[in-house]
Structures are given as C-alpha cells and as structure tokens.
Amino acid sequence: MPASLSSAQAAAYTRDGCLFPIDVMDRAEAAQWRARVEALEADYPDGSLPQPLNQYFRINGQLVLPLMAEIARHPAVLDAVQSILGPDLLVWSCExxxxxxxxxxxxxxxxxxxxxxxxxxxxxxxxxxxxxPATRQSGCIMFVAGSHNNRIVEHRDTFHADNLLSRGQEIAVEVDEKDASDVVLQPGQMSLHHGRMFHASGPNVSDDRRIGCAIRYVTPGVKQLVAERDYAMLVRGCDGNCNWINVAPPASAFDVDAMSLYNRIMQDQSVALTAGATQTVGLYAGGEQRI
Ligand SMILES: O=C(O)CCC(=O)C(=O)O
Structure with missing residues (x-):
C-alpha cells in the first residue's frame, strides 16, 4: 500500500478539505477487522456491560477496546495523516x-x-x-469540497432518533446536495476530512451492514478550550505541549482501569460536548449506569 500522501494529494486535501479514496489495507485485512468487530458484538450482548456495546463503539473506543486502539495506530493510516498534520499525532477519539x-x-x-x-x-x-462497502446505497458519507474554508456555521440540535450524531445536530442553513460528492469506498479504503468540512450521510438501503471506523487525530498544539481538561493517546512522535492528558491503550477489553478512565473522560468531555444542549445528550449521559 502507498503510505505517505503524494504532494499532489496533500495539496488536494488543503484545497478541498477532504481526500478519498486512499488505499490503506487490502480487502482481506479489512475483512479481518470487520470480523473482529462482529466477534465483539457476539461476545458482549446487551446487558453484559454497564452500557450497550455501541456506546463504547461510538465514542472513545480506543480507551476500552484494544482493537480500536490498534486500528487507530495502523501504520498506513498514520503515514497518510502525518502527511497532513506533521510528525506528532494523537488520537482524541476512535469511533x-x-x-x-x-x-x-x-x-x-x-x-x-x-x-x-x-x-x-x-x-x-x-x-x-x-x-x-460504503456506497450511495449503503449510506456513504457526502462531502462539500471546499466547505472547510467556512468558519464554524450555526448548528441546531434535532435529537432525531434516526440520527447517529450525539445530539442530532445539523447545520442551520440549507446545504445543497448538488454541491456534495459521494465518498464511495471499498473495504480497506479511507477518506480524510477536515474538522470544518460540511458532511452528512443517508440511510442504508443495501442488504449489507455499512461499517466505518472514524479516527479523530489532533496535534499536540490543539487545545481544549471549553472543558477544563481533555485527553488523547499519543500514536506517533512526541507531545511536548502538555495540552492533552496522555492516555495509554487498554491492557484488555473493558478492564477495570480502562472502564474507570473511560467514565472519567466521558464526564470531563461532556462539559464541551453537551454545552448548550436543551435535552440529555444520550452518548454522554451514562453517569447513572457507570461502574
Ligand atoms: O459515518 C458516517 O456516516 C458519518 C461519520 C461522520 O460524520 C464523521 O466521521 O465525522
């Protein structure tokens, strides 16, 4: 697999705020990751953990699942991200x-x-x-190339039950889908997107599951500005800035130390992630069930 991005690819990312498809693993390897995800689903049915497995899949999985800490450190993924962000990389969340x-x-x-x-x-x-497979049919992501040149625009919360986002947030102005591109990816391919990119995805009308792993990378220079503190896992280079409390991958799935760290981090991050919400933000509301 090509690892680092070419200078043309890096320039396209700077121009568009997104880049795809990028080959990071072959289909056989992607199938192995999928099988490991599905084995966890078989091993942890509802009721076997303090919160449903999907809670840990959806936010900060790298803290409690070695599988997610491992995929976040995948060398081909890191090489591509390094081409954009430089040599010092931390993972804020793997989802x-x-x-x-x-x-x-x-x-x-x-x-x-x-x-x-x-x-x-x-x-x-x-x-x-x-x-x-991420296709139009299975509900692949759509990007509006160049929209990262906007500042953060106004959003409103919908809390819609069919929305996978934590508070069903949506951009308050109309986004014209004609301006968007479908991010069609085969298993083992990835896309990169900027944190200000306008993006969305539709329903899955295919007969297969659509499974995507989103890894949020930051540099040591990024700072948490709303919550009192924030946490990230160093995955390449070094962090000399002290903006992040550095955390380690879990020793085993859902071990006691990892679970208490998970709960602490969710509580601390909820200050930023639930700010201004008028209803409970489900993914950040696990307090009562915490061990
Ligand atoms: O998986 C999706 O459909 C959307 C993911 C997303 O919004 C993101 O990774 O930022």
Missing amino acids: LFIKEPNTPKIVSWHQDLTYWGMGETDEQVTAWIALS
Missing part, C-alpha cells in the same frame, strides 16, 4: 459508525468541530476507514 442493512439511520449535515471545544483549528483530521 465506529454502523448502519444496519435497510435501516433509516442517517447523519445530518454538520461540521465536526462544532461541539468539540477545540475552536476552529486546522490541526484536526478525521480518517474514516471502510470495513464494508
């Missing part, structure tokens, strides 16, 4: 976005940085790796 076959779950138009408390930084990139 699985799963859409079951023939289901209405969507992601509304949004800019990632809106509620993360990191300001409008250019030093944050998301790598989204397809572990199953």
